[in-house]
Amino acid sequence: MADQIRPEHERPVRRRRKMQSITMADVAELAKVSPSTVSLYLRRPEAVSASAGSAIARAIDKLNYVPNLVAGGLAAASSRAVSIIVPSVRNAFFAETVSAMQAALRRERLQVILGHTEYDEREEEDLVRTALSWAPAAIVLTGLSHSDATRRMLSKTTVPVIEIWELGGPQIDTAIGFHHQQVGAASARHLIQQGRRHLAYLGARMHEDRRARLRCDGFIAAAQEAGVCVDVIQHPAPASAEVGAMLIAEALQQHPSTDGVTCSNDHVALGVLFECERLGLAVPDRLAVVGFGDLSFSAACNPPLTTIRPSGDLIGKEAARLIIEHLAGHETPAHATIDTRFTLLHRRSS
Amino acid sequence: MADQIRPEHERPVRRRRKMQSITMADVAELAKVSPSTVSLYLRRPEAVSASAGSAIARAIDKLNYVPNLVAGGLAAASSRAVSIIVPSVRNAFFAETVSAMQAALRRERLQVILGHTEYDEREEEDLVRTALSWAPAAIVLTGLSHSDATRRMLSKTTVPVIEIWELGGPQIDTAIGFHHQQVGAASARHLIQQGRRHLAYLGARMHEDRRARLRCDGFIAAAQEAGVCVDVIQHPAPASAEVGAMLIAEALQQHPSTDGVTCSNDHVALGVLFECERLGLAVPDRLAVVGFGDLSFSAACNPPLTTIRPSGDLIGKEAARLIIEHLAGHETPAHATIDTRFTLLHRRSS
DNA sequence: GGCGCGGATCATAGCGCTACGATTGATAAA
DNA sequence: TTTATCAATCGTAGCGCTATGATCCGCGCC
Numbered sequence: 096m097a098d099q100i101r102p103e104h105e106r107p108v109r110r111r112r113k114m115q116s117i118t119m120a121d122v123a124e125l126a127k128v129s130p131s132t133v134s135l136y137l138r139r140p141e142a143v144s145a146s147a148g149s150a151i152a153r154a155i156d157k158l159n160y161v162p163n164l165v166a167g168g169l170a171a172a173s174s175r176a177v178s179i180i181v182p183s184v185r186n187a188f189f190a191e192t193v194s195a196m197q198a199a200l201r202r203e204r205l206q207v208i209l210g211h212t213e214y215d216e217r218e219e220e221d222l223v224r225t226a227l228s229w230a231p232a233a234i235v236l237t238g239l240s241h242s243d244a245t246r247r248m249l250s251k252t253t254v255p256v257i258e259i260w261e262l263g264g265p266q267i268d269t270a271i272g273f274h275h276q277q278v279g280a281a282s283a284r285h286l287i288q289q290g291r292r293h294l295a296y297l298g299a300r301m302h303e304d305r306r307a308r309l310r311c312d313g314f315i316a317a318a319q320e321a322g323v324c325v326d327v328i329q330h331p332a333p334a335s336a337e338v339g340a341m342l343i344a345e346a347l348q349q350h351p352s353t354d355g356v357t358c359s360n361d362h363v364a365l366g367v368l369f370e371c372e373r374l375g376l377a378v379p380d381r382l383a384v385v386g387f388g389d390l391s392f393s394a395a396c397n398p399p400l401t402t403i404r405p406s407g408d409l410i411g412k413e414a415a416r417l418i419i420e421h422l423a424g425h426e427t428p429a430h431a432t433i434d435t436r437f438t439l440l441h442r443r444s445s
Numbered sequence: 446m447a448d449q450i451r452p453e454h455e456r457p458v459r460r461r462r463k464m465q466s467i468t469m470a471d472v473a474e475l476a477k478v479s480p481s482t483v484s485l486y487l488r489r490p491e492a493v494s495a496s497a498g499s500a501i502a503r504a505i506d507k508l509n510y511v512p513n514l515v516a517g518g519l520a521a522a523s524s525r526a527v528s529i530i531v532p533s534v535r536n537a538f539f540a541e542t543v544s545a546m547q548a549a550l551r552r553e554r555l556q557v558i559l560g561h562t563e564y565d566e567r568e569e570e571d572l573v574r575t576a577l578s579w580a581p582a583a584i585v586l587t588g589l590s591h592s593d594a595t596r597r598m599l600s601k602t603t604v605p606v607i608e609i610w611e612l613g614g615p616q617i618d619t620a621i622g623f624h625h626q627q628v629g630a631a632s633a634r635h636l637i638q639q640g641r642r643h644l645a646y647l648g649a650r651m652h653e654d655r656r657a658r659l660r661c662d663g664f665i666a667a668a669q670e671a672g673v674c675v676d677v678i679q680h681p682a683p684a685s686a687e688v689g690a691m692l693i694a695e696a697l698q699q700h701p702s703t704d705g706v707t708c709s710n711d712h713v714a715l716g717v718l719f720e721c722e723r724l725g726l727a728v729p730d731r732l733a734v735v736g737f738g739d740l741s742f743s744a745a746c747n748p749p750l751t752t753i754r755p756s757g758d759l760i761g762k763e764a765a766r767l768i769i770e771h772l773a774g775h776e777t778p779a780h781a782t783i784d785t786r787f788t789l790l791h792r793r794s795s
Numbered sequence: 796g797g798c799g800c801g802g803a804t805c806a807t808a809g810c811g812c813t814a815c816g817a818t819t820g821a822t823a824a825a
Numbered sequence: 826t827t828t829a830t831c832a833a834t835c836g837t838a839g840c841g842c843t844a845t846g847a848t849c850c851g852c853g854c855c
Contacts, residue, residue: 113522114519115580161574162578163519163578163580164575164579165515165518165519165524165578165579165580166519168515169515169516169519172463173464176558183544184540185537185540185541185544187535190534190540191535193534193559194533194534194535197559197561198561201560201572204575206558206560206575206579207558207559207560208526208556208557208558208559209543209547209558209559210547210551210557211544211547213548222551224511225514225556227511228511228512228513228514228515229514229515230464230465230513230515335741335745336742336744336746337744337745340745362741365742365745366742366745369745369747372722372747373747391685391686391712392685392686392712392716392742394687395685395686395687395689395690395715395716395719396686396719397719397723
């Protein structure tokens with residue numbers, strides 16, 4: 096209507112900010128094909144004839160064209176992004192998983208969007224909400240414990256959900272990881288096998304770190320089953336060598352006969368080794384020490400640390416594999432569970 | 446035209462996959478305002494009247510509406526994502542920076558898209574290319590050394606580029622970090638001050654880790670300036686306690702009079718401490734040890750490790766601050782440089 | 796009453812791409 | 826020759842949102 100009343104030259108010119116100068120249309124023009132063909136070539140090159148394909152490839156190269164993934168994501172109703180939500184990448188375990196996943200997803204041109212919960216379920220809920228607003232190809236969460244709202248949001252979407260680093264609870268869809276109770280039990284049994292009769296579990300930040308707590312539960316259960324004395328000493332601070340030193344001092348003061356300890360992770364165990372050295376306590380003769388994580392220093396300390404290796408990178412690789420297969424259309428069985436196991440590395444600290 | 450020829454009921458129905466069921470239009474309808482007002486409310490609530498605002502808020506709440514950031518990004522020609530490219534998050538330094546940045550960006554509803562170069566410039570180039578195709582609010586790179594193509598791509602865009610963890614070279618735009626040569630020099634001068642006269646630098650993966658190399662350069666320069674004997678012993682594997690143990694053994698074998706070493710990071714230094722203990726070498730009496738990084742175990746080992754703390758989280762916070770300010774329209778001075786400094790922590794290993 | 800002003804609200808035109816269905820043209824079958 | 830088949834290619838309608846400029850309305854002022 097306005098067009099008819101108002102002469103063309105008076106029509107207000109609407110200028111919008113553009114994202115990029117070179118678009119698919121430019122490539123199409125140069126390659127003398129339609130934009131749809133360019134799009135098709137980019138997504139499934141084998142569906143385009145060799146001649147058209149090479150013309151498009153040449154045009155892309157010449158124009159230095161970079162596809163706009165945001166536009167693509169909007170049109171396809173799903174973006175080439177995978178949202179990974181972990182407690183923190185400062186934690187070496189999750190850093191390893193994130194790193195392995197990112198490497199595997201990159202090959203399929205999938206991006207990793209990262210979020211840290213800092214062990215807070217409400218943070219997680221918020222992160223899941225924004226994650227969903229990116230329409231990601233998949234959402235990866237840590238652990239099986241989430242707020243009701245998180246659970247509700249995720250069960251409503253069609254986005255695949257993968258929970259990592261924990262097994263043995265109610266899962267939203269697919270879970271990849273291992274049973275932390277089994278880890279605790281394995282280390283208790285190992286200590287008992289080594290002739291230890293008064294065990295202790297030294298835990299850091301157990302009020303927040305659910306998985307450390309599960310390992311502790313498994314440890315206690317196995318010790319009690321074997322009829323062996325067992326204590327738990329804990330500290331609210333995050334795992335560190337300092338906390339380890341404090342915990343072993345406290346354990347020995349409260350229960351001087353303690354002869355075998357398992358730590359919630361190798362940082363704590365390292366602190367125990369340091370403190371024993373300071374106290375002149377022979378490891379493993381007087382005290383056997385078991386860690387968790389097999390961190391970079393664990394094989395090199397004095398004495399080398401017996402520990403349990405959780406294969407964090409396998410978790411990441413498996414998660415990436417499932418996501419890629421799902422994207423390729425392979426129907427994944429609902430509620431799949433992948434047990435990546437763990438390995439007890441018997442070294443000289445026990 | 447087709448409309449006129451073909452009766453309406455024969456028109457092919459085009460069904461497209463939708464991203465989400467509840468859109469801004471639904472919220473607008475329920476709140477009895479136009480979609481633009483909802484959009485405005487979401488972006489600048491203060492620009493909307495109180496009555497309209499609360500009606501919209503109620504509608505959002507009732508419908509459980511989640512904005513679609515992909516669509517928003519396309520329309521606004523810039524997405525609420527920040528692309529962070531680091532060598533690896535398995536490296537505690539970068540994990541700390543990424544973590545700090547993510548925490549700060551989250552408050553402004555900005556997402557972190559993560560990429561790992563694994564110390565490969567070609568990987569970095571590829572990551573930058575895909576990063577750009579997300580039209581991010583900013584791109585954060587590690588270090589000042591990049592391929593020509595990377596440099597070209599980044600100088601052409603309008604996306605703010607921040608280089609972190611290195612200062613003192615040609616920068617693309619803004620750089621946040623510190624001078625690694627100064628770190629090396631500071632530790633050399635410290636050792637000399639402690640009376641050491643035969644220094645060595647123990648480096649892991651120096652062929653790839655440019656920053657470790659820079660620290661080494663600074664170390665050598667300062668030692669030579671003081672007229673003190675200095676050697677470099679290196680190993681191609683990534684930094685670890687094992688590598689540290691090997692390096693110190695080699696250093697002492699080649700140069701038995703070595704009385705002070707600086708390690709490319711605290712992992713290596715930890716290995717040195719372990720090996721000295723095994724060899725019965727007194728630290729610091731016979732050998733002074735300085736690390737880099739102030740990792741979680743550094744204050745707790747035997748003896749506590751003298752090291753240099755690089756403030757990786759300050760780098761992350763500053764980067765996030767700049768990005769947020771830029772987004773708010775504050776013009777940042779071009780080619781800004783922020784020196785986050787470092788601190789030498791003199792502990793008992795030297 | 797008429798006018799100007801400014802805050803609040805609105806209508807609309809894309810942003811760049813993909814999915815869908817249509818079209819084309821070459822080959823095979825009837 | 827006609828018809829069916831198939832691979833390759835194309836045209837176009839959105840995907841859900843934001844930026845832009847227009848409109849509306851109430852107020853104070855001449």
